[in-house]
Amino acid sequence: MNTTEGATSVAAGGGPARAAASRRRVGPYTLITAVDDPRTKVPVPERRYIARSADGQHTVLLSLPHPGGDPQRFRAEAEGSRYLLGPCATPATALGAPGEPAWYAHPYLPVLPLPTVLAVQGGPLPERTVRALGVALAETLAVLHGQGLTFAGVSPAAVLLAADGPRLSCFGAVRAAAPDGTPRSGLPGLEGGSLPPEQASGGRPRPLGDVYALGATLAYAATGHTTPERDELPAAFRAVISRCLARDPGARPQLAELVDALAADAAPAPESRSASLLAPGWLPGRVIAALTHQSAAVLAAEIPVEATPNPAPHPN
Structure with a gap:
């Protein structure tokens, strides 16, 4: 995983970073922006981002464990979430492959x-x-x-x-x-x-x-x-x-x-x-206005599109 940082928060009205070359990669995805606003000072159980696939076709909500956490337990819980039912459930539909840092993702919607x-x-x-x-x-x-x-x-x-x-x-x-x-x-x-x-x-x-x-x-x-x-x-x-x-x-x-x-x-x-x-x-x-702003900012984010011989795994 490329650990170059470049994602900022659009959650409370900020815009996504424009320095595309410095964006962070996680698995097949490039991070666009953080979901959570640290100014709220409310603990967040995992690190959450809006991210896009290397081919530019799929935008997702992507989660990572906290530094120092147990990546195996995180991965197991993410795997278990794939079977969740219910109108408000957000099961993981893509997970990090064995041998790479733990992450999971599901399709993006403005949230x-x-x-x-x-x-x-x-x-x-x-x-x-x-x-x-x-x-x-x-x-x-x-x-x-x-x-x-x-x-x-x-x-x-x-x-x-x-x-x-x-x-x-x-x-x-x-x-x-x-x-x-x-x-x-x-x-x-x-x-x-x-x-x-x-x-x-x-x-x-x-x-x-x-x-x-x-x-x-x-x-x-x-x-x-x-x-x-x-x-x-x-x-x-x-x-x-x-x-x-x-x-x-x-x-x-x-x-x-x-x-x-x-x-x-x-x-x-x-x-x-x-x-x-x-x-x-x-x-x-x-x-509603903040959700609309987030959607527009994510659509306008500048992400370098890469040609990949094998399609990146993505949420259905």
């Missing part, structure tokens, strides 16, 4: 991490946005749990927002960061407020841990903090988010209860409860 969305918005998100976010993520987690899987890594940075709804990224961040039985508090990239107490102390991830982490993520969307005081939470979902954040897993709601509480006034839809909540207007105008 902003939740912390960047709050920065763009200038504060917490409107009630409509938080409700739609919660229902869509809860429905996806329910599908994963039905597959016998635990996401183990829901956090503000793991949630990417697109115009048509949220996406869950950073699959298995907790497990990729440390083996079961190893305390995980304070590990690089993991947001402490989103870690269920039983996982922070080294316990094996369980489905009700995902409920805790989802509650912390919704609390962040509504207040800017993953561990707010109860009175800081909007009255509309104060009770249900507080239950999600219960230290006792048995006191947390089931995902179906969470969906019912957040989608109580939503019109029924044949696809899912989130379908009507994710109708146009679910995201604030400033966020």
Whole structure:
């Protein structure tokens, strides 16, 4: 892997670097820009970039483990993500080959991490946005749990927002960061407020841990903090988010209860409860404008096109 640095962030309005010759290569891809804005100061479980294939035909979201992390665990979790189902799942569709540094990728669409969305918005998100976010993520987690899987890594940075709804990224961040039985508090990239107490102390991830982490993520969307005081939470979902954040897993709601509480006034839809909540207007105008800016900046990025005799592997 060429370690020449050249990618900057377009997440919060900056433009991609123009010095094409200094761009970094990862596997068959050239990095265009970082997805995450370090100014938000929110830990990110993995390093994420927008990248393009050497032939210039395929743009992807590409992830790398943190320096010093366990690349084998990272690779294993990325491989496992290929089987994820659910409307907000982002399974890996291309992975680094054996013998090269660990990375994985999936097709690009304009997205902003939740912390960047709050920065763009200038504060917490409107009630409509938080409700739609919660229902869509809860429905996806329910599908994963039905597959016998635990996401183990829901956090503000793991949630990417697109115009048509949220996406869950950073699959298995907790497990990729440390083996079961190893305390995980304070590990690089993991947001402490989103870690269920039983996982922070080294316990094996369980489905009700995902409920805790989802509650912390919704609390962040509504207040800017993953561990707010109860009175800081909007009255509309104060009770249900507080239950999600219960230290006792048995006191947390089931995902179906969470969906019912957040989608109580939503019109029924044949696809899912989130379908009507994710109708146009679910995201604030400033966020839509930032997504549009990112898309335009990525399209305008100057990437040298290389003729390759063998097509580069790319997400379907």
